[in-house]
Amino acid sequence: MRLTKLGGFGLQADAISPDFREVWDAFFAGQILVFRNLQLKAAQFLEFARQFGRPEPHVIDQFHHPEHADILILSNVKKDGAPTGLADAGTYFHTDYSYLEVPARATLLYSIQVPSKGGDTLFANQYAAYDALPGTMKHKLESLVALHHYGNRDDLDKGSRTVASVLSEEQEKKVTWVRHPVVRRHPVTGRKALYAVSGSSFGIEGMPQDEAIDLLDELRDHATQEKYQYRLKYGVGDVVIWDNASLLHAATLTEPDDPRTLWRITVKEEGKS
Numbered sequence: 001m002r003l004t005k006l007g008g009f010g011l012q013a014d015a016i017s018p019d020f021r022e023v024w025d026a027f028f029a030g031q032i033l034v035f036r037n038l039q040l041k042a043a044q045f046l047e048f049a050r051q052f053g054r055p056e057p058h059v060i061d062q063f064h065h066p067e068h069a070d071i072l073i074l075s076n077v078k079k080d081g082a083p084t085g086l087a088d089a090g091t092y093f094h095t096d097y098s099y100l101e102v103p104a105r106a107t108l109l110y111s112i113q114v115p116s117k118g119g120d121t122l123f124a125n126q127y128a129a130y131d132a133l134p135g136t137m138k139h140k141l142e143s144l145v146a147l148h149h150y151g152n153r154d155d156l157d158k159g160s161r162t163v164a165s166v167l168s169e170e171q172e173k174k175v176t177w178v179r180h181p182v183v184r185r186h187p188v189t190g191r192k193a194l195y196a197v198s199g200s201s202f203g204i205e206g207m208p209q210d211e212a213i214d215l216l217d218e219l220r221d222h223a224t225q226e227k228y229q230y231r232l233k234y235g236v237g238d239v240v241i242w243d244n245a246s247l248l249h250a251a252t253l254t255e256p257d258d259p260r261t262l263w264r265i266t267v268k269e270e271g272k273s
């Protein structure tokens with residue numbers, strides 16, 4: 001498996017190594033790992049993903065792949081007027097499953113239809129964002145715990161395209177409040193990173209709400225600066241895997257009638273739930 005640099009960070013591999021250890025190491029070293037132009041069936045995509053960890057089906061169950069619930073279909077394509085997948089998902093900086101007690105280790109996307117315009121994913125490196133904080137701020141954040149819930153702190157308007165994908169009443173009952181450190185030690189690499197300071201973080205334990213939001217907003221502004229970002233462009237057949245513990249990511253909006261379809265699998269970190 002030959003690796004090349006994607007850009008500011010991230011790695012592209014010319015093939016999937018038969019030695020998974022090599023893939024695993026490249027993934028955590030690069031934070032983003034891309035394989036171009038593959039031809040995978042759903043079962044093959046799932047088999048590859050399972051090597052990274054245990055997949056967890058998304059709470060939005062109406063767009064699960066019909067044969068494999070671990071695959072979520074992301075698409076703006078309509079068939080007979082009905083959506084075939086989840087459109088406009090994650091169009092704000094967030095990290096996947098940070099609203100769960102055991103969050104996501106990796107998200108894998110397999111690109112099936114690429115729009116003629118837009119549809120890139122933006123990634124923001126949270127190791128670099130943490131490393132660049134002044135010592136006084138690092139010290140202040142050291143023991144802080146953020147309160148997380150499904151949603152986008154910056155947009156709660158259910159009619160907006162940048163709200164978190166709207167849940168049914170039944171699905172809302174399945175999500176609850178969870179706690180995660182603001183500075184989180186990466187469970188595999190051991191490096192410290194800012195964790196989910198944009199997206200699902202709605203407060204800080206033991207801190208007045210207005211003070212907590214001010215701090216989270218300051219950290220979000222810092223952590224999503226362009227100098228920490230990489231913009232990934234997709235081709236048909238690309239498989240992209242990213243490290244949720246060290247990155248924020250955001251989808252970019254596409255024209256609603258410019259077809260775009262991806263399959264997504266999210267695997268969790270080690271843990272009980």
Ligand SMILES: [Fe+2]
Binds near residue numbers: 090095
């Ligand atoms: Fe996401």
